[in-house]
Amino acid sequence: xxxxxGNTCWAIAEGYIPAYGNGPEPQFTSHETACLLNTxxxxxxxxxxxxxxxxxxVGPYRVTVSARRTLHLRFNDLTDPEPIPRDTDYASVFISDxxxxxxxxxxxxxxxxxxxxxxxxxxSSN
Amino acid sequence: xxxxxGNTCWAIAEGYIPAYGNGPEPQFTSHETACLLNTxxxxxxxxxxxxxxxxxxVGPYRVTVSARRTLHLRFNDLTDPEPIPRDTDYASVFISDxxxxxxxxxxxxxxxxxxxxxxxxxxSSN
Amino acid sequence: xxxxxGNTCWAIAEGYIPAYGNGPEPQFTSHETACLLNTxxxxxxxxxxxxxxxxxxVGPYRVTVSARRTLHLRFNDLTDPEPIPRDTDYASVFISDxxxxxxxxxxxxxxxxxxxxxxxxxxSSN
Amino acid sequence: xxxxxGNTCWAIAEGYIPAYGNGPEPQFTSHETACLLNTxxxxxxxxxxxxxxxxxxVGPYRVTVSARRTLHLRFNDLTDPEPIPRDTDYASVFISDxxxxxxxxxxxxxxxxxxxxxxxxxxSSN
Numbered sequence: 373x374x375x376x377x378g379n380t381c382w383a384i385a386e387g388y389i390p391a392y393g394n395g396p397e398p399q400f401t402s403h404e405t406a407c408l409l410n411t412x413x414x415x416x417x418x419x420x421x422x423x424x425x426x427x428x429x430v431g432p433y434r435v436t437v438s439a440r441r442t443l444h445l446r447f448n449d450l451t452d453p454e455p456i457p458r459d460t461d462y463a464s465v466f467i468s469d470x471x472x473x474x475x476x477x478x479x480x481x482x483x484x485x486x487x488x489x490x491x492x493x494x495x496s497s498n
Numbered sequence: 499x500x501x502x503x504g505n506t507c508w509a510i511a512e513g514y515i516p517a518y519g520n521g522p523e524p525q526f527t528s529h530e531t532a533c534l535l536n537t538x539x540x541x542x543x544x545x546x547x548x549x550x551x552x553x554x555x556v557g558p559y560r561v562t563v564s565a566r567r568t569l570h571l572r573f574n575d576l577t578d579p580e581p582i583p584r585d586t587d588y589a590s591v592f593i594s595d596x597x598x599x600x601x602x603x604x605x606x607x608x609x610x611x612x613x614x615x616x617x618x619x620x621x622s623s624n
Numbered sequence: 625x626x627x628x629x630g631n632t633c634w635a636i637a638e639g640y641i642p643a644y645g646n647g648p649e650p651q652f653t654s655h656e657t658a659c660l661l662n663t664x665x666x667x668x669x670x671x672x673x674x675x676x677x678x679x680x681x682v683g684p685y686r687v688t689v690s691a692r693r694t695l696h697l698r699f700n701d702l703t704d705p706e707p708i709p710r711d712t713d714y715a716s717v718f719i720s721d722x723x724x725x726x727x728x729x730x731x732x733x734x735x736x737x738x739x740x741x742x743x744x745x746x747x748s749s750n
Numbered sequence: 751x752x753x754x755x756g757n758t759c760w761a762i763a764e765g766y767i768p769a770y771g772n773g774p775e776p777q778f779t780s781h782e783t784a785c786l787l788n789t790x791x792x793x794x795x796x797x798x799x800x801x802x803x804x805x806x807x808v809g810p811y812r813v814t815v816s817a818r819r820t821l822h823l824r825f826n827d828l829t830d831p832e833p834i835p836r837d838t839d840y841a842s843v844f845i846s847d848x849x850x851x852x853x854x855x856x857x858x859x860x861x862x863x864x865x866x867x868x869x870x871x872x873x874s875s876n
Contacts, residue, residue, distance in 0.1 A: 442841035463568035589694035637785035637853035715820035
């Protein structure tokens with residue numbers, strides 16, 4: 373499998389990091405994840421832009437997904453240029469220099485039992 | 499990122515606002531959300547039509563998503579031309595004058611622990 | 625909105641009706657739902673085929689989605705030609721004579737707090 | 751329904767098998783599933799490759815989905831060439847010799863109430 377599967381532009385319209393959680397950390401820390409998969413033979417250089425309801429977008433955040441690797445990126449961990457605020461609606465766009473696949477997952481542990489959601493992101497060629 | 503990503507026609511076949519909820523409001527109010535993302539440089543004027551099982555569609559509901567912004571729209575909050583009934587099956591269609599991305603999320607807090615679902619909506623060019 | 629949005633062939637590879645549930649019925653009966661949306665001006669005549677792991681497919685089940693209506697179909701309610709067995713893996717294919725949109729949702733109430741999943745189905749033209 | 755619906759290349763960027771679970775087994779064993787549907791008249795020979803964060807991909811795992819059948823494959827059950835490690839981020843790619851449909855589901859029973867997620871996988875022609 374050396375072929376690069378996927379697309380170079382991905383969007384996740386839903387985004388929300390709960391302000392708190394329950395359960396053993398880090399597995400049960402409330403988190404919002406973008407799962408990035410690079411099946412190709414070249415590293416993927418990805419630029420992420422974060423959109424908000426009532427202020428200008430922030431970014432780019434830069435991550436690299438090595439060739440033949442997956443990166444399950446917690447939005448909670450993004451800090452440069454600035455952390456993503458908690459308890460705030462946002463959305464995200466991923467632009468990669470090579471094709472990748474992006475899937476969105478949230479674990480919400482604010483109440484004592486965790487809840488999960490996941491969806492493949494929206495993709496297009498950029 | 500000034501390019502407008504997405505499509506101008508989106509459909510969510512699932513729709514259901516639970517009649518009640520548990521937990522601190524507004525975060526744990528049972529709600530059904532359409533997350534709209536406008537990455538472009540022009541405001542998106544969106545017309546929403548609500549479909550039912552046994553009566554004519556209602557709409558259009560009108561919302562604007564400003565350029566370079568996201569709007570996480572709770573169906574609970576739509577009131578004009580009329581509120582969406584609770585505990586009733588519905589579906590929704592979004593027609594925008596510029597490309598947007600739409601993702602569907604529900605938080606169901608009828609029982610003491612919340613449940614979540616999410617999916618990218620179905621899109622086509624209109 | 626008189627345009628028929630969607631596609632004429634849809635597939636849901638996941639299918640499983642839990643054998644039992646908890647909570648007030650019918651809302652909290654464990655159920656598996658296909659949400660069908662017909663935005664067009666003609667009734668949609670839909671034929672559903674159910675696939676299994678180790679026996680021949682069963683069908684067609686026939687449902688009609690009226691023009692400008694949505695039908696949230698519980699697989700639990702299908703009886704003709706035969707009910708879908710509980711606690712059994714299955715998959716489903718929907719063939720419609722006019723374009724529709726199909727979304728898949730499950731409410732699992734086997735444990736005391738319900739869980740939810742949803743995804744847009746896979747579509748193609750048939 | 752003898753037509754083969756779907757695509758020959760599918761990717762699931764999210765993958766994670768919880769290390770433990772609660773509730774009656776095997777239904778409530780924490781598990782990660784790929785639901786494969788083969789609507790065609792020829793058996794589907796599928797090669798699965800598993801991608802990781804920090805080591806080379808492993809595979810191919812080989813499964814067959816018979817003609818006109820669905821296979822709900824638990825990643826937990828894959829053993830050849832090697833089991834998939836628990837509590838570890840991974841991703842998966844499916845290459846089939848005939849068109850299939852792939853949907854991704856997780857049941858997480860680490861806490862006392864189970865959580866569910868599901869999404870259609872990303873597809874392309876290979």
